[in-house]
Amino acid sequence: MTRTLTASTFALAAATAMPAFAQDLPQTGNEWFIAAQDTVAAALERQQNTDRALNIILMVSDGNGVGSNYATRLFAGQQAGNFGDEHVLPFETFPNLALVKTYNVNSQTPDSAGTGTAMMSGVKTNIGVVGVTSEVVRGDCSTLEGNTVASFNEIADGMGKATGIVSTARITHATPASAYAKSVDRNFEDAVPEGCESQSDIAQQLLAAMEAGVIDVAMGGGMRHFLPESEEGGRRADGQNLVEVAQNELGAQFASDMVTFGEIDPEADAPILGLFEMSHMMYEADRNDEPSLAEMTEAAITALQAKGGENGFFLQVEAGRVDHANHAGNAARMVRDGMAFAEAVALADEMTDDADTLIVVTADHEHSLAFNGYCGRGSDILGLCMTASDDQVEHSGEPELGADEKPYTVIGYLNGPGSILVPNDEGEFTGTRADVTNEEATDIDYLQQALIPKSSESHSGEDVAVYAKGPFAHLYDGTIEQNVIFHVMHHAMTAE
Amino acid sequence: MHRRCFLGRTTAGLALIPLTRTLAAAQEQPIMPRELYDRDGSFSDIARSMAGQRVRLEGYMAPPLKAEAQFFVLTQRPMAVCPFCETSADWPDDILAVYTKRTVDPVYYTVELVAEGILVLDEYRDPETGFLSQARLEDATYS
Numbered sequence: 001m002t003r004t005l006t007a008s009t010f011a012l013a014a015a016t017a018m019p020a021f022a023q024d025l026p027q028t029g030n031e032w033f034i035a036a037q038d039t040v041a042a043a044l045e046r047q048q049n050t051d052r053a054l055n056i057i058l059m060v061s062d063g064n065g066v067g068s069n070y071a072t073r074l075f076a077g078q079q080a081g082n083f084g085d086e087h088v089l090p091f092e093t094f095p096n097l098a099l100v101k102t103y104n105v106n107s108q109t110p111d112s113a114g115t116g117t118a119m120m121s122g123v124k125t126n127i128g129v130v131g132v133t134s135e136v137v138r139g140d141c142s143t144l145e146g147n148t149v150a151s152f153n154e155i156a157d158g159m160g161k162a163t164g165i166v167s168t169a170r171i172t173h174a175t176p177a178s179a180y181a182k183s184v185d186r187n188f189e190d191a192v193p194e195g196c197e198s199q200s201d202i203a204q205q206l207l208a209a210m211e212a213g214v215i216d217v218a219m220g221g222g223m224r225h226f227l228p229e230s231e232e233g234g235r236r237a238d239g240q241n242l243v244e245v246a247q248n249e250l251g252a253q254f255a256s257d258m259v260t261f262g263e264i265d266p267e268a269d270a271p272i273l274g275l276f277e278m279s280h281m282m283y284e285a286d287r288n289d290e291p292s293l294a295e296m297t298e299a300a301i302t303a304l305q306a307k308g309g310e311n312g313f314f315l316q317v318e319a320g321r322v323d324h325a326n327h328a329g330n331a332a333r334m335v336r337d338g339m340a341f342a343e344a345v346a347l348a349d350e351m352t353d354d355a356d357t358l359i360v361v362t363a364d365h366e367h368s369l370a371f372n373g374y375c376g377r378g379s380d381i382l383g384l385c386m387t388a389s390d391d392q393v394e395h396s397g398e399p400e401l402g403a404d405e406k407p408y409t410v411i412g413y414l415n416g417p418g419s420i421l422v423p424n425d426e427g428e429f430t431g432t433r434a435d436v437t438n439e440e441a442t443d444i445d446y447l448q449q450a451l452i453p454k455s456s457e458s459h460s461g462e463d464v465a466v467y468a469k470g471p472f473a474h475l476y477d478g479t480i481e482q483n484v485i486f487h488v489m490h491h492a493m494t495a496e
Numbered sequence: 497m498h499r500r501c502f503l504g505r506t507t508a509g510l511a512l513i514p515l516t517r518t519l520a521a522a523q524e525q526p527i528m529p530r531e532l533y534d535r536d537g538s539f540s541d542i543a544r545s546m547a548g549q550r551v552r553l554e555g556y557m558a559p560p561l562k563a564e565a566q567f568f569v570l571t572q573r574p575m576a577v578c579p580f581c582e583t584s585a586d587w588p589d590d591i592l593a594v595y596t597k598r599t600v601d602p603v604y605y606t607v608e609l610v611a612e613g614i615l616v617l618d619e620y621r622d623p624e625t626g627f628l629s630q631a632r633l634e635d636a637t638y639s
Contacts, residue, residue, distance in 0.1 A: 279586050286589075288535050330573065417574040422604045445530070445573050455575075455605070 046095055053471040053492035054312035054356040055161075057301075057348050058119065058152070058485075059091075060175055061341045062112055063323030063334075065366020065464045066099075071331060071411060072322075072338030074381035079339070083378040083394070090346035091361040094467040098476040100485070102365045102464055105134040109461045112323070113186040115364035115482055116178030120316070121149035122486035130174060130202070131182035139185045141196035148182040152314060152486060156493065157214045162308030164272075165215060166296045168281040168337070169320025170222025172202040175364060179316050180209035190225035190235045201225075207242050210271045211250055216307050219274030219296045220320070221281040223256065233278040246273045261291050266303035283321050283333045284340040285444055293319055294344040301351050312356070314493075317344060326367040327456045329416035329447040332382050349469070358470035358492045362485060366462040368414040369448070375400065375410050382446070383438045385410045399438070406435045411448045416457025418447035429453055471495070526554035526610045529572045530590040532631060537589060539617055543631065552612045553592060553633065557603045561625045566596050569627070574606040593622070593629035594636045603638075611638040 027033045064072070069089070077087025104114035107127040117125045117132070125134045135147040153163040167176040172189040181202045189202045200208070203225040209215040226242035227234030236242070246252040255261040255274040264272055276290040284292065291299070297317050304313035319341035325334035345361055352359065376388035376395025384407045386395035399407035421429040433449060440446060450457065466485060468476045472492035476485075532543040558569040569575075572590040594611050603609050613636025621628045 286535070288537075328573065417606055419606065422607055445528075447573060453606070 043095075048474045049355065049471045050495065051356065051471050052495045053358040053489075055304075055308075055314070055352060056152075056156070056358045056489050056493055057315045057317065057352070057360070058489065059317045059319075059341070059345055059348065059359065059361045060116075060119070061319040061322050061338065061361075061363050062169065062175055063326050063365060063367050063459065064319070064338060064341065064363035065460070065462055067366060067369055067371065067462070068322060068326060068334060068338065069363070069465070070371070071369070071381050072335045072342065075335035076339050076342065078378075078381060084381055085377065089342045090349065091342070091359075091467040094359070094361065094469040094473070096468045096473040096476045098466050099463045099479045100362060100466050100482050101479065102482050103461055109459050110365045111186075111459065112174035112364050113178070116175040117149065118481075118483040119362070119364070119485045120151045120153070120178040122483050122490065123149055124481065124483050125149075128186055129184055130177045130186050131180075132184060136184050139193075141184055141192065141198045144182065144184050144198040151179050152489060153179045153209070153316070154214055155490065156314035159493070160308075160311035162216045162304040162311070162313040163214060164217030164300045164304050164313070164315045165220070165318075166217070166293070166300045166315065167220035167318035167320045168293050168340075169220060169318060169324075170225065170277075170280055171206065171218050171220035171275065172222045172225045173220075173280070173320060175318045175320065176218070176220060176316065177202050177205075180215055181205045189222070191237055203236075203242055204240075207245060207250070210246065210252065210273070215271070217272045217300045217303050217315075219255070219272065219276075219291075219300060220318075221275065221277035221279055223275035224278040226275060243273070243275065246271070257289050258291065261295075261299070264299060264303075266299060267306045269307070272299075272303055280321060280324065283325060284336045285333050292343070293317070293340045294347045297344040298347055298351065301348060315348075317348070319344070322363075323367070326369060326413075327416070327458075329413050329418035329450055329457045330445065331369070331411045331448050332442070332444045332446060335381065354470050356471065358468065358473060358489065360466060360468045360473075360476070360485060360489060362466040363464040364482075366460045366464055368416070368458050368460045369411055370414065372400070372408055372410055372412060379410055380438065380442055381410055383409060383442045384436070402433070404433060406433050408433070409436065409441050409448050413448055413450035413457050414460075415452035415454045416447070416450040417453075417455055418450040418457075419453035420449055420451070421453045526552040529553060529555050529570055529592045532592065533590060539631070543615070543617060546615050547617045549615060550612065551615045551633070552610055554608060554610045555592070556605055556607070557600075557609060557638075558591070559605055560600055560602050561627060565600050565624070566598065567622060567625070567627075568594050568596070568600050568602075570594050570611055570633075571605075593620070593627065593632035594638065595632060595634045596636045596638065609638050611636050613637070 073087050073089050074084030077084035102110045104110040104127045105124050111127045113130045114125050114127045128138045129136050133147045136143045156163050165176045165179045174186045191201050224233050224235040228236045228239045228241050247254050252271045252273045253264050321337045372385050375385035378394045379386045384399040387398050387400050389396040420431040420433050422431055423429050466476050475488040534540050555570040556574050558571050558575040560568055570592045613633030616634050617631045619630050
């Protein structure tokens with residue numbers, strides 16, 4: 001009897017749902033109701049693009065999982081004078097979305113080397129290795145042979161496309177390295193161990209990729225790995241000056257500051273090498289005399305459009321320092337680099353045509369940050385969690401309190417240098433939470449409170465999102481393995 | 497051992513720090529290392545006005561570069577070491593060398609402290625560690 005009734009109820013609802021939904025419900029005039037109907041109407045208008053992608057841009061915000069991205073969304077919205085929640089980041093307007101499982105073959109919690117390889121070559125591999133399969137033993141050069149993989153840059157180059165890499169991290173760091181390097185250890189940035197003859201260091205591999213024409217544009221930090229130890233800040237023990245090699249033997253245009261960056265001729269038939277810091281580029285909050293991620297992205301797209309011509313291009317863009325600010329437990333810098341990433345995405349979208357360009361926006365992994373409650377609307381995403389108000393939309397102005405009767409911030413980390421635990425004279429870790437004010441918590445240098453003491457906050461294995469628009473973007477759907485990102489890009493680039 | 501000159505190209509977050517604090521006010525309460533520098537890495541007006549004077553700075557003690565030292569690095573934030581960011585420790589730009597009266601008794605790197613000493617603004621390379629500083633506290637104490 002119950003089953004019959006339920007079935008009849010469904011049938012009735014199906015027969016009448018749409019007219020009743022549109023005309024008779026008391027909430028039809030509600031602004032949320034109307035906005036949601038507009039969203040559905042826009043979705044119904046969506047057309048799948050099954051043309052071959054001329055250009056592909058993969059934009060990776062390192063360490064920007066769903067949680068970190070949420071923090072950036074609220075920060076951007078609050079910077080614009082709003083509560084924050086309602087804000088929409090540029091890539092959040094993209095029509096297609098999937099969740100991504102980021103684990104490495106041998107590690108529940110991934111690192112950027114393993115994840116970069118997954119996205120750039122189509123196979124998952126182990127933590128700490130770049131451009132090689134999981135058959136490789138980390139650090140053992142004898143296991144390299146026969147276990148390397150082709151990167152998306154190499155494949156795109158084989159199709160006559162121009163390719164480039166842009167990062168605010170060192171250009172020899174894991175994510176950009178996954179575009180050109182095969183290394184049994186991500187840390188072989190300027191040298192390999194004695195007796196290792198199966199590979200060269202990662203900086204040398206970038207030069208080789210530029211010489212071979214695989215990489216046409218490379219911009220980021222990491223100059224120290226290209227300079228000999230004899231030069232201030234240089235790290236190369238072999239005495240080579242790879243900047244001079246790039247300029248003199250490859251004819252590369254070289255930039256190291258805003259003046260030389262401005263002198264680059266994107267139309268010139270010469271590779272471009274930009275190294276703007278000895279190590280990583282500055283956090284966006286501190287940036288001085290070096291280009292923003294958006295400015296590098298703009299320069300790279302302009303150059304690749306010229307170099308690739310009718311064959312098109314592939315570009316990997318990385319916001320490398322979202323990850324580093326999270327590692328430092330410093331959400332204030334994390335969200336500012338997150339905003340810089342969003343600006344780069346918006347610019348890339350503006351400079352290209354959805355009809356022939358697939359833009360893929362993702363993160364390689366998440367971090368151990370989490371969010372407290374129950375915060376009222378407009379609680380500063382970097383500050384204290386304020387209680388919700390019963391008689392207004394905005395929060396009450398009164399902080400939520402823990403059982404210790406102290407306020408807490410919206411964001412917290414499970415581990416890291418912000419730990420409330422410190423060693424006592426006996427070496428045992430004990431502690432209590434600081435009674436932090438909103439002013440202190442929103443300071444640029446504030447570290448959110450963390451539980452487990454660690455000098456570097458850790459990644460987490462939690463899912464990240466992938467957002468896409470352009471040819472075959474609709475194939476990003478559901479919950480996917482990270483290496484699928486490569487396969488959709490590859491299908492889009494080679495579709496008949 | 498080569499150490500990065502900490503007076504590099506920038507000082508973290510300086511754009512957000514009002515520089516209207518007067519010298520007198522600054523001496524009433526400790527200042528922070530970042531207040532010594534402008535965004536381009538040059539010394540701030542506050543730093544120049546306090547040079548040669550006994551001043552107080554609050555910050556954190558980076559893990560000492562060597563045992564039994566009379567020297568430590570005062571950092572703006574707890575000095576995180578990130579195995580996935582760095583192949584070896586890199587110093588941030590907003591730090592200060594502190595030369596102490598007595599052998600340093602290490603303080604855990606996340607515990608805030610106040611150092612007091614004579615502010616000196618010139619280049620100095622520590623003979624034992626090779627640490628190059630452009631500014632430092634001399635004859636310092638901390639608590």
